[in-house]
Amino acid sequence: MDTLQSFIRVPLDQLPFLLLSILIAFTVHEFSHAYFANKFGDPTARLLGRMTLNPAVHFDFMGIVLLLLAGFGWARPVPVNRENFSRPRLMGVIVSAVGPISNLLLATLGALIYAVLLATGALSPIPVSRLQEAGEIFFYTFISLNYFLFFFNLIPLPPLDGYRIFEDVAPRSIRGKLQQFEQWSIFIFLMILFIPVLRDNTITPLYTWAYYMYIDSVNFFYQLFT
Secondary structure, three states: OHHHHHHOOOOHHHHHHHHHHHHHHHHHHHHHHHHHHHHOOOOHHHHOOOOOOOHHHOOOHHHHHHHHHHOOOOOOOOOOOHHHOOOHHHHHHHHHHHHHHHHHHHHHHHHHHHHHHHHHOOOOOOOOHHHHHHHHHHHHHHHHHHHHHHHHOOOOOOOOHHHHHHHHHOOHHHHHHHHOOHHHHHHHHHHHHHOHHHHHOOOHHHHHHHHHHHHHHHHHHHHHOO
């Protein structure tokens, strides 16, 4: 057990809550991409079975492994053919943005629900302290993970949504040059993983922001109901 813990960044007793939060966050994120792409006239994702809330079709094995081992990861990107859009660049930006926005909304909804439970004392009658602790761990994990994914997916590196947004708003001459570097994205992520100075200046601050967003949002909604 200690050997397994040495490889995973989260405590093992929190792992089930993290996996459940990942399941929800990744599924809603990818579904949002597929739904809006189809809404704007591109049926690619729908025809490939990606416009669904079935988590199995959205999970990327390497992305999940890296999330557990390195603290960041991704789901299977939803295929989008921007040529099917009537306004490719504008609708491309929207389709890319709805993924991170869905995580922001999930985090906000989680904070609202948790604050209401705290303010109304709904968790207090639970007699078993372990159940109370489980509820606290789940809401903390779910809310902070979704805030983290919101920030993380806006990083302008492929295959993340921030890169696709930047690609759509960039001039055509720059877009052509950007595509030449997409094949190197996995190496960039590995450098971030194994070079501490890169990690400390890229991924680590996102966890700090997510934590403060968790505190601020729960406190904000708690104050509204007390």
